Amino acid sequence: MAIEAFSEERFPLRVSFGTSGGPERRTEIVRLSTGYEHRNQRHRHSARRYDAGSGVRSLADLAAVLTFFEARRGKLTGFRFRDPLDWRSSQYGQAATAFDQMIGTGDGVTTVFPLLKVYGTGDAAYSRPIEKPVPGTVRIAVDGTELAAGADFNVDTVNGAVTLALAPAAGLSITAGFEFDVPVRFDMDQLAVNVAAFEAGDIPSIPLIEVRP
Structure with missing residues (x-):
């Protein structure tokens, strides 16, 4: 078997x-x-x-x-x-929001961004890959505007990859919030x-x- x-x-x-x-x-x-x-x-x-x-x-x-x-x-x-x-992607005791973690910067081409959680600040910060987000909890924002799940993005909850429907323009920030x-x-x-x-x-x-x- x-x-x-x-x-x-x-x-x-x-x-x-x-x-x-x-x-x-x-x-x-x-x-x-x-x-x-x-x-x-x-x-x-x-x-x-x-x-x-x-x-x-x-x-x-x-x-x-x-x-x-x-x-x-x-x-x-x-x-x-x-x-x-x-x-959670947020600080302990706080609800997750679409603006918790910076997961990428737009270049006008890339549409797939892996989820991550950052611990600390500056050069000493540690970026932890998040491979098992909880289904239905992932929230995404581009340049401060939250996107609609399903219509604007999809999440692979097996490997933690977020796929956007449209590639963000160069320089725009992609942020995420989630449970994992x-x-x-x-x-x-x-x-x-x-x-x-x-x-x-x-x-x-x-x-x-x-x-x-």
Whole structure:
């Protein structure tokens, strides 16, 4: 039986909101004889790690995770996951608007722009690719004027690409607002469940790791 490498199904939402975890960087540090350090990052983008065990609050939650785990065949199939802290293009606690993130500048030819989210400002800012926008949440504006979804633009929610009906003129800004999920997979092939231990307060570890679908 053929199994897709990635499923667009989302991990149980009520569990994800209680999950712990966040971005991880891989930094190599070489300490020189002079006392100075040479630091280098191995990857351009961070990878997020989570432990969904901390989001399991009941046996019903545990049963939902078990069903989801079996359907994904353990590590085999990736899936969508909502980061409990970082799931909108806007600042924390604010609703997404069409003006949250600058995703491109018009040149009169280009019509396809990938979604991204910028952290920080200036030269130190980090641009994170957003590959899993939530369907129906993406808003786009060109030069400060919001466009109509379907008529003026379409969104590929599988890879995060926005296609405009007309190429913006040179110099015009293209901005976006959206909700998004993180593409992850289980980082284990065994879900060890002990119901008696769970009822006594021992929550199982359910590690998840971000993937590039």
